[in-house]
Amino acid sequence: CCMADELLRICREYRHETCGHCVFGHEGSYQMATILEDVCHKRGKSGDLELLQDLAPMMEEQSLCEVGRVLAKTVRQTCALFGDEIAAHYARKVCPAGACDAYKTFHILVSKCTGCGDCLDACEDGAIMGKANFVHVIDQRKCTQCGRCLDACGEGAVVKAGAKKPKTPPRPIPVRRKK
Ligand code: SF4
Ligand code: SF4
Ligand code: SF4
Numbered sequence: 001c002c003m004a005d006e007l008l009r010i011c012r013e014y015r016h017e018t019c020g021h022c023v024f025g026h027e028g029s030y031q032m033a034t035i036l037e038d039v040c041h042k043r044g045k046s047g048d049l050e051l052l053q054d055l056a057p058m059m060e061e062q063s064l065c066e067v068g069r070v071l072a073k074t075v076r077q078t079c080a081l082f083g084d085e086i087a088a089h090y091a092r093k094v095c096p097a098g099a100c101d102a103y104k105t106f107h108i109l110v111s112k113c114t115g116c117g118d119c120l121d122a123c124e125d126g127a128i129m130g131k132a133n134f135v136h137v138i139d140q141r142k143c144t145q146c147g148r149c150l151d152a153c154g155e156g157a158v159v160k161a162g163a164k165k166p167k168t169p170p171r172p173i174p175v176r177r178k179k
Contacts, residue, residue: 002099003082004089007075008036014071025068028059032075042102044090052086053079098162106143106150107166110135112157115175122152134172 011033020026035051038044052075060072079086085096095103108119108128115133127143130136138149150158159166 002040002085002095002097003078004036004039004086004095005097005099007078007086008033008040010071010074011036014067017067019067022062022064022068024059024062025064025071028055028063028068029071031055032059032071039086039089040095040100040102042089042093046090048090049079049083049087053083094163096163098164102145104145104160104162105140105165106138106145106147107159107161107168108136108138108149108153109157109159109166110169110173112155113175114155114157116155118152118154119149119158122148124148130172133175135169135175137169137172 011029014029015033018026018029032052032055035044035048039048056072056076056079058072060069060076063069063072088094088096089100089103093103098104113135115130115135117130117132117136119136120128120130125142125144125146127139128136128149129139147160150160152158
């Protein structure tokens with residue numbers, strides 16, 4: 001699993017338990033959840049990991065009860081162990097575990113595409129290149145990850161990929177007919 005996503009889940013759970021009696025426990029957890037939410041949804045920015053690392057020890061020291069301290073300790077330790085993985089989300093625009101949906105990309109498999117054009121018709125963002133009997137190709141710069149092409153393709157040629165991406169040609173190529 002993705003450690004940023006896992007921490008986000010823990011922070012959200014804590015938000016339901018917090019009583020609001022201390023600023024660090026209440027606001028601290030809100031800030032942590034907001035930062036992690038951004039990291040997991042492609043809105044993270046450089047310095048987010050350091051922000052979590054600054055916030056966690058302060059929250060651990062200042063929270064009035066064990067609930068806030070345990071959350072802060074969990075965030076501090078996870079950031080120390082998996083900081084690179086968390087930072088990769090905004091530094092390299094990748095979820096190394098391939099778990100965060102926002103970082104998944106759509107691709108068309110050469111081995112399965114028949115060049116029918118159904119995906120091209122379904123794409124409202126003009127992100128698919130192709131013509132009849134050519135293997136279609138998704139332009140990653142235009143793709144908004146809406147998933148319409150995945151639903152439209154009856155051949156199972158459109159796939160959603162996490163950290164490991166399938167090899168695809170840069171532009172449409174003729175479909176190779178099976179003998
Ligand atoms: S740390 Fe404890 S006292 Fe503070 S807001 Fe959370 S639950 Fe309440
Ligand atoms: S990806 Fe699927 S829908 Fe698109 S052209 Fe190839 S076979 Fe047709
Ligand atoms: S995911 Fe949506 S935007 Fe991207 S290529 Fe498919 S239909 Fe087009």
